[in-house]
Amino acid sequence: MQRPNISVADPIPARAGVGLRFQHHQAVLEIRPDVAWMEVHTENYMGGGVPLRYLDAIRRDTPISLHGVGLSLGSAEGIDPAHLERIRKVAERVEPGLMSEHIAWNVVGRSYLADLLPLPMTEEALEVVCRHVDQTQSYLKRRILVENPSTYITFANSIIPEWEFMAAVAARTGCGILCDVNNICVSVHNHGWDASTYIAALPPEAVGEIHLAGHSVKSLADGSTLRIDDHGSRVSDEVWSLYRQAIARFGAVPTLIEWDNDVPPLQVLLDEALHADCLIRNSPKDSSHADAA
Amino acid sequence: MPTLLEMQKAMQESLLNRDNQAVYAMLAGHVSADRLDIYRNTFVHTLTKTLRLCFPVTERLVGEDFFEGAAQIFIEERPPRVAWLDLYGGEFPEFLSSFPPATSIAYLGDVAELEWAVNSALHAADIASLDVAALGAIEVEDQGQISFVPHPSIRLLRLDYPADVIWRAVSDADDDALGKINLGCGPRNLLVERLSAGVEVECLSEPAWCFLSRLCAGSSIEAALVDSSEFDCSAALAEHLALGRFVGFGSVPPSTAIEG
Numbered sequence: 222m223q224r225p226n227i228s229v230a231d232p233i234p235a236r237a238g239v240g241l242r243f244q245h246h247q248a249v250l251e252i253r254p255d256v257a258w259m260e261v262h263t264e265n266y267m268g269g270g271v272p273l274r275y276l277d278a279i280r281r282d283t284p285i286s287l288h289g290v291g292l293s294l295g296s297a298e299g300i301d302p303a304h305l306e307r308i309r310k311v312a313e314r315v316e317p318g319l320m321s322e323h324i325a326w327n328v329v330g331r332s333y334l335a336d337l338l339p340l341p342m343t344e345e346a347l348e349v350v351c352r353h354v355d356q357t358q359s360y361l362k363r364r365i366l367v368e369n370p371s372t373y374i375t376f377a378n379s380i381i382p383e384w385e386f387m388a389a390v391a392a393r394t395g396c397g398i399l400c401d402v403n404n405i406c407v408s409v410h411n412h413g414w415d416a417s418t419y420i421a422a423l424p425p426e427a428v429g430e431i432h433l434a435g436h437s438v439k440s441l442a443d444g445s446t447l448r449i450d451d452h453g454s455r456v457s458d459e460v461w462s463l464y465r466q467a468i469a470r471f472g473a474v475p476t477l478i479e480w481d482n483d484v485p486p487l488q489v490l491l492d493e494a495l496h497a498d499c500l501i502r503n504s505p506k507d508s509s510h511a512d513a514a
Numbered sequence: 515m516p517t518l519l520e521m522q523k524a525m526q527e528s529l530l531n532r533d534n535q536a537v538y539a540m541l542a543g544h545v546s547a548d549r550l551d552i553y554r555n556t557f558v559h560t561l562t563k564t565l566r567l568c569f570p571v572t573e574r575l576v577g578e579d580f581f582e583g584a585a586q587i588f589i590e591e592r593p594p595r596v597a598w599l600d601l602y603g604g605e606f607p608e609f610l611s612s613f614p615p616a617t618s619i620a621y622l623g624d625v626a627e628l629e630w631a632v633n634s635a636l637h638a639a640d641i642a643s644l645d646v647a648a649l650g651a652i653e654v655e656d657q658g659q660i661s662f663v664p665h666p667s668i669r670l671l672r673l674d675y676p677a678d679v680i681w682r683a684v685s686d687a688d689d690d691a692l693g694k695i696n697l698g699c700g701p702r703n704l705l706v707e708r709l710s711a712g713v714e715v716e717c718l719s720e721p722a723w724c725f726l727s728r729l730c731a732g733s734s735i736e737a738a739l740v741d742s743s744e745f746d747c748s749a750a751l752a753e754h755l756a757l758g759r760f761v762g763f764g765s766v767p768p769s770t771a772i773e774g
Binding site for chain 2: 225264268269270271283290292293295296297298301303304326327328329330331332333334336337340341343345346349361373374376377378396411439441442443445447449458490504
């Protein structure tokens with residue numbers, strides 16, 4: 222199999238990209254859509270066979286970002302060195318322009334809990350996350366981005382506002398921030414926070430990527446509503462408006478359209494990306510700082 | 515105040531054993547308990563989807579509701595151990611075989627085992643096949659001592675029921691073929707492998723299956739030979755090599771000499 226011919230130094234451009242899912246592998250190769258970059262879930266390409274062949278072929282002319290869901294940076298018991306090595310192997314093959322993980326956890330007592338679970342915003346959790354980000358960056362020999370979570374619960378012992386926690390991880394480890402604007406929209410609604418405060422607290426020089434996705438709204442027994450981060454619909458008007466605020470502060474950054482449930486035809490994702498590109502071009506702040514780490 | 519580890523163990527209790535008590539006591543005061551259900555639903559839904567993608571024929575045999583119910587119990591009893599879901603589901607066939615509500619479908623475990631083998635072959639690592647020319651360097655008198663490393667996609671199964679016939683008929687929704695299946699036709703010796711065109715499932719004769727099984731287990735050619743008038747070991751070996759079923763070879767036991 223041929224090696225991809227884009228050098229590792231090829232950055233992810235400060236434009237819109239789309240999340241590449243298996244359903245669209247064939248369509249992407251046939252249509253060769255005019256999209257600046259794509260992102261995949263690292264865990265989906267740890268084996269061999271057909272998925273990896275598609276990714277190799279797509280990678281030849283599309284920069285790829287690797288987005289992991291399983292490293293569990295917030296695990297009290299430590300991160301799995303075997304998983305870290307699997308990630309390194311995928312990166313060695315794909316030569317991604319960006320690599321990212323989550324401020325979350327999903328491994329405890331030898332179980333993988335298959336979701337991005339919330340952390341208490343404590344000094345202990347901050348230390349654990351920073352230690353694991355350091356470990357990851359030194360093992361991979363490159364900078365990673367960490368994504369702010371979407372959450373439905375908060376803990377009684379949380380003492381650090383989430384936006385300060387994010388900024389502190391970046392400041393202590395030198396990692397970048399993947400600012401998921403949809404997650405901010407979901408969490409601020411669910412916990413009664415203020416989205417503008419959140420965005421204003423993130424250091425612009427650390428923000429290396431933005432995620433956009435759809436969410437749904439669920440009614441709870443007590444009459445309140447909960448926003449669910451299900452990546453199953455178009456980006457909402459509210460999230461687009463928050464996105465405008467975000468790029469006005471952070472400048473033009475690589476922006477991803479994610480869609481994981483009820484995945485629509487590729488064209489729908491491309492339309493969403495086109496809209497994001499329009500907003501990037503018309504953003505008042507034109508300083509670009511695409512992260513090529 | 516609970517430590518991070520105490521919280522994570524409490525959350526694990528909530529997800530695996532539906533016991534919200536410990537984690538609920540750790541939540542901020544105004545948070546309602548039904549918010550915890552979102553996490554449990556996502557956890558079960560994600561893993562059920564993983565099993566569903568891996569065992570589509572098994573699901574069609576038992577129906578959607580039964581499959582979901584069985585999957586939920588399996589997920590709670592045996593959650594994934596690592597964050598790489600390609601590896602999740604290997605114990606599901608054995609779980610189904612001893613799952614009391616499924617005992618009336620005697621062949622269910624065999625079909626699931628075949629589906630797991632197909633799935634494993636799909637995801638197996640990409641390793642270049644052995645270049646047959648390399649064997650030319652071995653002296654003829656030493657060739658009997660050659661042993662091989664099988665391609666990681668190869669799975670050899672011996673099943674009591676004709677799971678391959680059922681699997682094909684259900685996959686193709688071929689009711690005619692399904693109606694003609696003889697469950698008592700005796701054990702099936704199956705070879706599952708990923709070839710360039712995709713995953714293949716082949717039913718082998720007893721000697722063919724024994725010969726390939728021995729080779730894949732690392733026996734030398736000489737030790738793997740099957741004494742049968744109806745089976746030509748040389749022709750079979752030539753076919754294995756031509757189809758790229760081996761990725762390495764050695765002339766002493768593979769555990770000490772072969773590099774995969």
